[in-house]
Amino acid sequence: MAKPSKMSALKRLQLNNNRLNYYVPQSDPNILFCKACESPVDHLRPKSLKDHLTTDKHKAAERRKQERNQQQRRQGTLPGAVTAATVRRDITQDFIAMCTEADVPLHKAEKFVPFIRKHCKGGGSVPSSESTLRTYHLPKVYDEHLQKLRSNISNKEVYIGVDETTDDRGISVLNIIVGYEQETYLLDTIFMEQCNATTLSQAVLRSLNSNGVELNNVIAFCTDNAAYCKATFRILQPLLPNCRHVLCLAHVLNLVGETFQHKAEFADVNTMVWMMKSILNIKKGARRRRFIQYLRDNGVENPRMPPQPVQTRWNSWFEAVCYHQQHMDLYRGFLEAEDSDAQSVERLIAMLTGDSFANLKLNVSFIADSCGRLMATLTTLETRMNPIATRVYDLLDDLEASLRNGCTKVVFGTTTDGLLRQLPRGRRNDYLDTFHDVYVSALSKLSKHWDQHPARDIYKCARIFDPRKVPGLARNLEAYADVLGLDVTDAAVLDQWSSYRQMACSPTSREDMDIDETGELDIANFWKGFGARFPQLLKAAIKYMWYPVGSVDVERSFSAYKTLLTDKRHGLTELHTKSLVAMYFNGDIVGRWEGYR
Numbered sequence: 001m002a003k004p005s006k007m008s009a010l011k012r013l014q015l016n017n018n019r020l021n022y023y024v025p026q027s028d029p030n031i032l033f034c035k036a037c038e039s040p041v042d043h044l045r046p047k048s049l050k051d052h053l054t055t056d057k058h059k060a061a062e063r064r065k066q067e068r069n070q071q072q073r074r075q076g077t078l079p080g081a082v083t084a085a086t087v088r089r090d091i092t093q094d095f096i097a098m099c100t101e102a103d104v105p106l107h108k109a110e111k112f113v114p115f116i117r118k119h120c121k122g123g124g125s126v127p128s129s130e131s132t133l134r135t136y137h138l139p140k141v142y143d144e145h146l147q148k149l150r151s152n153i154s155n156k157e158v159y160i161g162v163d164e165t166t167d168d169r170g171i172s173v174l175n176i177i178v179g180y181e182q183e184t185y186l187l188d189t190i191f192m193e194q195c196n197a198t199t200l201s202q203a204v205l206r207s208l209n210s211n212g213v214e215l216n217n218v219i220a221f222c223t224d225n226a227a228y229c230k231a232t233f234r235i236l237q238p239l240l241p242n243c244r245h246v247l248c249l250a251h252v253l254n255l256v257g258e259t260f261q262h263k264a265e266f267a268d269v270n271t272m273v274w275m276m277k278s279i280l281n282i283k284k285g286a287r288r289r290r291f292i293q294y295l296r297d298n299g300v301e302n303p304r305m306p307p308q309p310v311q312t313r314w315n316s317w318f319e320a321v322c323y324h325q326q327h328m329d330l331y332r333g334f335l336e337a338e339d340s341d342a343q344s345v346e347r348l349i350a351m352l353t354g355d356s357f358a359n360l361k362l363n364v365s366f367i368a369d370s371c372g373r374l375m376a377t378l379t380t381l382e383t384r385m386n387p388i389a390t391r392v393y394d395l396l397d398d399l400e401a402s403l404r405n406g407c408t409k410v411v412f413g414t415t416t417d418g419l420l421r422q423l424p425r426g427r428r429n430d431y432l433d434t435f436h437d438v439y440v441s442a443l444s445k446l447s448k449h450w451d452q453h454p455a456r457d458i459y460k461c462a463r464i465f466d467p468r469k470v471p472g473l474a475r476n477l478e479a480y481a482d483v484l485g486l487d488v489t490d491a492a493v494l495d496q497w498s499s500y501r502q503m504a505c506s507p508t509s510r511e512d513m514d515i516d517e518t519g520e521l522d523i524a525n526f527w528k529g530f531g532a533r534f535p536q537l538l539k540a541a542i543k544y545m546w547y548p549v550g551s552v553d554v555e556r557s558f559s560a561y562k563t564l565l566t567d568k569r570h571g572l573t574e575l576h577t578k579s580l581v582a583m584y585f586n587g588d589i590v591g592r593w594e595g596y597r
Helices: 009-016 046-053 056-101 106-119 130-153 197-210 227-239 249-261 264-279 285-297 316-338 343-351 354-370 372-381 389-406 414-421 425-450 456-465 478-484 491-505 507-513 523-530 535-545 552-564 574-586
Strands: 032-034 158-166 172-180 183-192 218-223 244-247
Touching (some): 056 106, 056 130, 056 574, 106 130, 130 574, 158 197, 158 552, 172 197, 183 552, 183 574, 197 227, 218 227, 227 244, 249 264, 249 372, 249 389, 264 316, 264 343, 264 425, 285 316, 316 343, 316 372, 343 354, 372 389, 389 425, 414 425, 491 535, 523 535, 552 574
Parallel strands (some): 158 218, 218 244
Antiparallel strands (some): 172 183
16 A cells, blocks of 8 residues: 655646646645635545545536526626727717827827837727717717706806807808806807807807706806997897896906007007017027027027917907116117118117107006006916906005096106107106007096996995995995895895905904915805805805806907917818817816826
8 A cells, every 4th residue: 555645735736737737826835726616635645635536526526617607698798799899989078088088189199009009908909090089989988078067057057158269261150159167168169150149149049958058147248349249139138037248358458458559659669569469470490599699699688589469369469568768778789789781670679779760669668667467467367277256346446546646647657758758748747648648548448348347336345345445435235135146135145255355354363264375265265264164255255256258268268279289280071170169178077087196
């Protein structure tokens, strides 16, 4: 009889190479288990391993194991296939979303796919065919994007922003913005054959209805000051009972600024601004480098190029004028050193010589010294993600007072005053008359639009939601109730107003409001922190501190549209253009990248 071996179970398994039927648990290397029977087997006798496989017990256990495996495979086939298909779909759709949000044309996908397939698990799911991505997958990604947008604005009080432009293809494009609180979305891009009050109102209604926007929930209709936009609101007003027509205040201030830009006596300033832009065109790289070096050689620290005036960037013209005030004494020397026979260069050198230069320098200095408040106010109105409705009334009233003061003042700024003192009295008075005239024109333009603004009373009353301003405002809530929709017959509302006003007026309480050293206060955070204390006021505060002040976001959507629609993409269909622009402007509203940023 063979003597039993003292070999360990692990060693026996290695020698017999029978891992298909047996295994050794990690907890004890001296025990050998049968995989089918899940019971220990004698490993000390080599013959015992072979004999065990022929026993009825083992064969029955093996049959039961095979039946279980077959049943699991049958049950897992469909869900497994569905899971795999879902993973492939998600990878492809995430890839498309990434491309559109980053403004990467889908025809460049074939350049990305090899990298994705090499380094990303499941990257082989992404098709390299532009046609497949654009025709089959893009509509599905856009549909998911649109459904999420509709869900976000459902049952919320929203404002609508509308404007129209003509793209590089000569097509009239209407963009419709929808927003609430700090959120703003491009709701629709519509391609119009003609744009007038009738077609515009019809397009807006179709868009609101198709996207599930309740007409009673529209609280503001934001447009510029064009006559057909005002006519459009008159058509829509009976259908939008809770809506105000908000004429864009940024457009209003742009009109005010144009009184400086288009003043006949300042024609030389306007000419110099646009000539300098032409002479230092971005395509003239060598000349731009020489210009920077010339400024550096003449003592200018950290020299930079002049701001480029752009008609759709409203402060850019004033920014250019302020730059030229600081550097225009050096321009003639630089242009003469260029030794160019270009007509624009010769004309500008003539303007920078003798009496023409003295007149130009004085006009430039006056505009630069006078435009500061106008520029600051316009910049504030263009701010995003900031509740500025509580500040608008004071900003516009302060600007109006500043312009009114300019109609008679004789002190403008250090540079302007110094140049005026060098002139004979007669010429100085002529310049003062010109300066006063431009202030009168600017004041008239502002008063015409601001004094009759449809939402002026809302901005005036919304100031109560800035606790810093409450001490200087009317004590009685009745002064604001009708405009803000507050119920003065509700005892809870009156009690909360009394407590809120007491807190705002108390020096001790004001220390808890997190007002910084410059007097600035994050109003949104204030109401987020104190809203639970004043719940009846909170709803109105959220609604009116985020009340729109214009259609600046529509202008931004046009910038996104023009960025996306390059010359190489003029062949895009209307649906594809609409899809790409919306996802590029709105970003990841679906939440694909949450947790990965």
